Amino acid sequence: xxxxxxxxxxxxxxxxxxxxxxxxxxxxxxxxxxxxxxxxxxxxxxxxxxxxxxxxxxxxxxxxxxxxxxxxxxxxxxxxxxxxxxxxxxxxxxxxxxxxxxxxxxxxxxxxxxxxxxxxxxxxxxxxxxxxxxxxxxxxxxxxxxxxxxxxxxxxxxxxxxxxxxxxxxxxxxxxxxxxxxxxxxxxxxxxxxxxxxxxxxxxxxxxxxxxxxxxxxxxxxxxxxxxxxxxxxxxxxxxxxxxxxxxxxxxxxxxxxxxx
Numbered sequence: 001x002x003x004x005x006x007x008x009x010x011x012x013x014x015x016x017x018x019x020x021x022x023x024x025x026x027x028x029x030x031x032x033x034x035x036x037x038x039x040x041x042x043x044x045x046x047x048x049x050x051x052x053x054x055x056x057x058x059x060x061x062x063x064x065x066x067x068x069x070x071x072x073x074x075x076x077x078x079x080x081x082x083x084x085x086x087x088x089x090x091x092x093x094x095x096x097x098x099x100x101x102x103x104x105x106x107x108x109x110x111x112x113x114x115x116x117x118x119x120x121x122x123x124x125x126x127x128x129x130x131x132x133x134x135x136x137x138x139x140x141x142x143x144x145x146x147x148x149x150x151x152x153x154x155x156x157x158x159x160x161x162x163x164x165x166x167x168x169x170x171x172x173x174x175x176x177x178x179x180x181x182x183x184x185x186x187x188x189x190x191x192x193x194x195x196x197x198x199x200x201x202x203x204x205x206x207x208x209x210x211x212x213x214x215x216x217x218x219x220x221x222x223x224x225x226x227x228x229x230x231x232x233x234x235x236x237x238x239x240x241x242x243x244x245x246x247x248x249x250x251x252x253x254x255x256x257x258x259x260x261x
Contacts, residue, residue, distance in 0.1 A: 003182060009111055038235040048220065048236060052243060055216040058132050059200035062140035063193055070144055071189060074151035075181065092149065095142045100205030107138050108210050130211045138210045139200030147192035154188025155181060194251040201244060
């Protein structure tokens with residue numbers, strides 16, 4: 001069936017093209033202004049490699065650990081109606097809308113040595129401030145809404161009659177969750193995991209307040225820009241963008257594979 005295009009559609013297409021240009025042009029400009037030799041040179045530096053590795057494993061750790069609570073929480077929000085449910089749904093999005101430097105200050109007060117959590121961690125010899133665990137907490141705080149919202153939408157899309165039928169046949173709620181609810185919502189959950197990991201990996205504002213050192217790559221880029229200027233910071237930015245794209249594409253392919261499985 002052929003679609004008829006009007007002048008309005010042409011205006012929409014032009015506006016869409018301008019928007020895409022706004023998104024793509026700065027990134028392409030940065031890529032074209034950076035030579036492969038410059039990217040290769042910074043990739044060989046130990047401090048750059050260690051910052052990238054730190055960024056990846058702290059973001060991954062935050063995603064895995066907090067998913068253990070975020071996924072059941074999302075299920076409760078999707079399946080049960082209770083007093084304060086809308087308030088909770090609004091609170092979930094707070095880390096997205098508040099300034100991330102403010103989020104960093106909030107996290108810092110929560111994990112400092114004077115806080116109950118900081119004192120508890122002190123008995124185990126852990127100081128969250130300036131520690132990879134603190135970095136993971138900051139990353140999780142700003143990125144966990146993406147997982148909760150995606151998982152909640154995935155569970156909400158499952159017809160409740162599937163779970164009720166299994167319960168009526170004698171299956172336990174735990175078995176129903178792992179055998180029916182979780183597999184049917186897995187695409188949305190996996191998409192949320194990808195977004196949480198990607199968002200945590202790119203976080204700067206909250207992380208830089210909780211742990212300036214050791215440096216994750218976004219902080220390293222800022223440090224090099226302030227100390228050496230654009231010429232030195234840009235190759236690191238390009239390298240990190242390329243690595244982020246590789247991980248993002250691989251995870252998206254995994255999501256697509258699970259979708260067609």
